[in-house]
Amino acid sequence: MSVPDSPTPADAGALREEARRLLAANDTGSFIKPSLGQYPHQWNWDTAFIAIGLRHLDRVRARDEVRTLLRGQWGDGMVPHILYPDGASDYFPTPEYWQGDGVEGAPPFPTSGLTQPPLLATAVRRLHDDAPDRDASLAFVEEVYAKLLAWHRWLHAARDPDATGLVAIVHPWESGTDNAPRFAPAMEAIVEPTPPPYVRADGAHVRLEERPLPRDYDRYMHLIGLFRSWRWSAEAIYDGSPFLVQDVLFNAITHRAESDLAALARDLGEPTEELDAWREASAAAFESRLWDGASGRYLDLDLRAGRWLTEDSFVTLAPLFGGIPTPERARELVARHLGDPERFAPGEAANGVRTRYLVPTHAKGSERFEPRRYWCGPVWMNVNWLLVQGLRAYGMDDRADAIVRDSLELVRRSGFVEYYDPRDGTPCGSRSFSWSAALTVDLLEVG
């Protein structure tokens, strides 16, 4: 099938309608789950991506997505990465596995004890900025603002107690890019994992060749076992977790979210000093702690090992989403990474790997690149969306247009799936994936 460069109105209308149908099918009545089989509960950053797209279809409902997620907020401000308001399913980890009940400040229904990239404030700002019903929208912002701020306060207090300016993640799942090879050295440092007994369930819905390896799963569960033995104390976890990383992506999203919170604060007449101070500190720390001038990349910092994680992944481009690099550095980063067929550009790398679609999540010249395994190389629609936003903010519209074109071609030929093989677009992972549908709508509407 030949695919036009930009969608005709009829084609865009059909895609939008398909996306609407998928989101309706994944609607549980109170929230939209990430996918039909594999992910039957409510996930944190999925909710933000879904709300961003859903606002073009049903803005009132998009606000409700934000509200339902915030119902899972813990007393200390943490917003968990998974909420199980309807109890157990065939998903693993089960609600019980987290052993969160009875923990002080936990909500009345089970949740995970981890968090995920705080994209929610950005979603709320998008929802508010183009809302035609200004009064209702402002009332909504007023309703959620303090909760969003509490989450960010928790991030800085619990995850940056030494005031470095950057927040740390304590589990790869908190990055949202669960199985990313960039974390491999930090995970391999857990030499003999002792996970509490568990049985994986992902093989029931998705081909295991496209999922994390058993050795990674043992380490995920090992970390959860430790944290639950510490009764989810944020202090104990920060002090004791063998995995402690200042992740470029997580911090770029945090920085962007705090700029968006400041914009919301101004609309509400709330002070912005605290937010301004966080943003200033994190911008400086991106430069002093995460920028490797020698390789010209932003790199995650492994706090336990005291060194950078140097695998070549898309995260070096994530600071554009945060608005962090100077325009000159942003252009260099893009030319050097997005424009390089050894890494992310279409074409053939020296190792013979030939890709067609933007943007592989891991550099194809890397030995750890695997085009169909979860986060080890496939194209993900949310990553493409984040990069499009960053490129547009720096005026690199041609680059952004190319990513939008590839994204639309992928969803047209392979549907709204979880991820795509960057060589030929083969659909991977879970089918009927909500954020792929929602973000397609946003790309069609806003570009």
Ligand code: GLC
């Ligand atoms: C996978 C992704 C994570 C997402 C979740 C639900 O675990 O890695 O980012 O939130 O699925 O879609």
